[in-house]
Amino acid sequence: MASLSIGQLAQQAGVAIDTVRYYERNGLLAPAGRLASGYRRYGTTELRRLCFIRRAKALGFSLDDIRTLLTLSDEQDVSRIREAAQRKRDDIERRIAELERIRAALDTLITACPGHGRAEACPILRALTQEDSP
Amino acid sequence: MASLSIGQLAQQAGVAIDTVRYYERNGLLAPAGRLASGYRRYGTTELRRLCFIRRAKALGFSLDDIRTLLTLSDEQDVSRIREAAQRKRDDIERRIAELERIRAALDTLITACPGHGRAEACPILRALTQEDSP
DNA sequence: ATTGACTCTGGACTTGAGTCCAGAGTGCAG
DNA sequence: CTGCACTCTGGACTCAAGTCCAGAGTCAAT
Known part of the structure; x- marks a missing residue:
């Protein structure tokens, strides 16, 4: 467990698969680990981060705002x-x-x-x- | 008087020249009359209509809404x-x-x-x- | 082994309301 | 008549936040 495909991650976080890849491309999610096949693999860290993004968006933050928030929260x-x-x-x-x-x-x-x-x-x-x- | 270039019209209505042409292209303003040179000429009718659009936008109407409003106002x-x-x-x-x-x-x-x-x-x-x- | 569901990529497309551009032609003041 | 400001066109570009696509490869259940 705790190893998710992109589809499972997206489903659990309540976003679309394309959105996950879009966030990765745009630096809101770190580049995902990969299986030998090239398939992305995720753990609970990424799931939590993705949920963070979803909640922050619901509070009216733009993706740009959220990038900042994520940096700040990393810096505590x-x-x-x-x-x-x-x-x-x-x-x-x-x-x-x-x-x-x-x-x-x-x-x-x-x-x-x-x-x-x-x-x-x-x-x-x-x-x-x-x-x-x- | 009462004959305006596109620049004068735009300035009096408080919008950009490009916006006037954009509205014409998109059916919010009727095709303007032209001088022999091809320059657009406007009268007070067009100025009023352009101001109408500006005010309706300030009230939160989209250009699509405004197109409808203009039709309805023509139909009284x-x-x-x-x-x-x-x-x-x-x-x-x-x-x-x-x-x-x-x-x-x-x-x-x-x-x-x-x-x-x-x-x-x-x-x-x-x-x-x-x-x-x- | 076959099927059907899943995933990969790069790139194009969407929406709304404009904004910007090059290259050509005009208007008018001095 | 020179110069500068203005205007013309069609088309490309902007922003945000995705969404969709084709064509290829992969996973898992039967």
Whole structure:
């Protein structure tokens, strides 16, 4: 046990086989050990690393971010990991604020739109067609 | 006046020249009128339409959405415009909820991380390295 | 030994919304 | 008339994160 084919690894980590090879090509996973046949072989270390990547992605980190995180975690650099997490949190906060701004604008327009009648009465069209605000 | 070169149009609408040509190629703007030289000429109609596109993009609509909106606004179909706006609002709401979930998770991790010391004490690393939850 | 499932490679393709380019032709101020 | 800024075209390129492919080789169960 604890020796996995690429298919088993991918399945256990919940990613596609191509994704595993893609991560290897792009330095997120170290080059895998090989059987005589050339088939890749994996152990639990690689499985854990792959799961790390999947979870970090779910937290909104890009593969580039994750490469950094992996380096930092190898270096045991806790303070820099914390900083990276904070930067990402702030980043996500900004995206939330922007989306909320957009949602509020849409809400205003939708509420004001009668949903029938002449186009001139539709505030959504009017808002999109205003002459002001370059 | 009211006759603009592509550069003037782009500048007044706040987009790049290449973007104007790109929109024309992709059916968001009608093929522009031409001078004898082949230079495109624009009027206020096109400027308004281009601004419409810019504003709709700022509201989170994709160019594909906008193509639909433009068709609907030509058809004066107010009820369907309202529906499109509502769908987009719901879409944005889902994205906000997802980002808030991520932010909460990051907040938990950051709060618990001492920011120094051994890696084993860092909950961010621990969370990303857990063996549970495939 | 045969089958069917698996794996290998390098490279091309995808999506969305542009951006950049070379090489040629134009417009206009001084 | 010179020079510089502008515009034209078709096509290639960018970004991220994969996904798909053909053609060849391999593994494991029957």
